[in-house]
Amino acid sequence: MHISIPVTEEVKDSLGGRFVLYSVYLEGFLLCKVRYNDLHLWDEQLHRVFGSGVPSFPPKFFLAQTKAMAEERRLQLEKYLQELVSDPSVSSSEIFIEFFKKLQLETYKMPSIKIILNVYLPNGEQIKVDAQTSDTAERVLELALYKLNLSRELMEFFSFFLTRRESNGTYTVVKRIVGFEIPFLTVWGLEDERFQIDIKKWYMNPSIDAMLMGCTTSINLLYIQALQEMEMKWAKPTEAQRRKLEHLSQTEDKIKFLELMQEVHHYGYIQLGPCTSDYPEPFTPVNVSVGNAEMNCCFMLAEDRTKNISFHINNFTSWQVTFIQAHKGAAVPVTGQQLEFKLEYRQGDALKWLTIYTEKAFLLSSCLKKILCEQPVARAKEDLEIDIETSTTKKSSRKHEQVGGNTENKTLLTNKSENKAFDGFRDIDL
CATH class of the missing domain: 2.30.29.30 (Pleckstrin-homology domain (PH domain)/Phosphotyrosine-binding domain (PTB))
Structure with missing residues (x-):
């Protein structure tokens, strides 16, 4: 995961005082906005839970900040957050997830209410998930894959992705939606109907397909994604491979189709x-x-x-x-x-x-x-x-x-x- 703070803004509080609001970007997209004081209080909580494993927090300034000091703090906070998300024991903890869930809801001024969230498969099939606006991606993905009857042991091989479908049929993967991100806010914040949440496999080595061949649901998920790659001409089969793949798709021999796809250039x-x-x-x-x-x-x-x-x-x-x-x-x-x-x-x-x-x-x-x-x-x-x-x-x-x-x-x-x-x-x- 990649955390950055490329933008800051000076804001007035209810008493007329001024403070700096840091815009935290995750994978290049706005995740939330947060004050230094809120991060400082959270850091104290993290130290009580994880002790010396937490990186050093940028110190307070007791004098008025110059532009150089403000820039130094921004960079220090960015490094601090990046080190935290790079530590799996911290980034998967409840104190980490709940803090960022709260920040996301406050940033987008979104209450926690029941919704039906639409997620999609690579073939365009829609899955309606009963969720909350505050549910994290990990929770929503678990609900969606459970609805598809995917074995719990295989859930780690799939992930949510933010995708964009144009009216002319162009389809692009924009970003992976990480576990503590709120997928509803990811799409809602873009205010563009071309964006949607897709379920796709999340591994880069095509030989890992073999580990998923014992489950009918995972075979179906891999198969429809492979068909999409063929349709979009992302995979580059030889003419002989293309003819054999077409035959296997017509006979719906999904396992042999996927086994042959592993030999196709640019598959996956x-x-x-x-x-x-x-x-x-x-x-x-x-x-x-x-x-x-x-x-x-x-x-x-x-x-x-x-x-x-x-x-x-x-x-x-x-x-x-x-x-x-x-x-x-x-x-x-x-x-x-x-x-x-x-x-x-x-x-x-x-x-x-x-x-x-x-x-x-x-x-x-x-x-x-x-x-x-x-x-x-x-x-x-x-x-x-x-x-x-x-x-x-x-x-x-x-x-x-x-x-x-x-x-x-x-x-x-x-x-x-x-x-x-x-x-x-x-x-x-x-």
């Missing part, structure tokens, strides 16, 4: 759509998608030429997302804030930078972080397979009295242990 990728970049020259249009341990960029060059480059996650050294002033020719996000995604990557022995201007920079960053989180799981599975293979080889070697039968397996283990590109990364660094 999240599409960012049109962006601009500084490569190969400033303001070059580029279509960006991310999934399966890579970020794919299709650069639009002169004379209707294109250039595709895939950046593998193992070659990334760092990236950052920054709020900046809008550039001429760059996309303007819904929030009114221009975002810059700056990537440092390794090309041979050299380090290079790529800058992408997009309203979905936080979504891109979240997807890349998700890829990093999934890599240890994939490595553990590979280690298990290698250990089994090594053991089998040793038995075979003893049986046939062959020398050095497991040399190849030792090499595989050595190469895997040397992959330490992200060992020093922390959530706050990304």
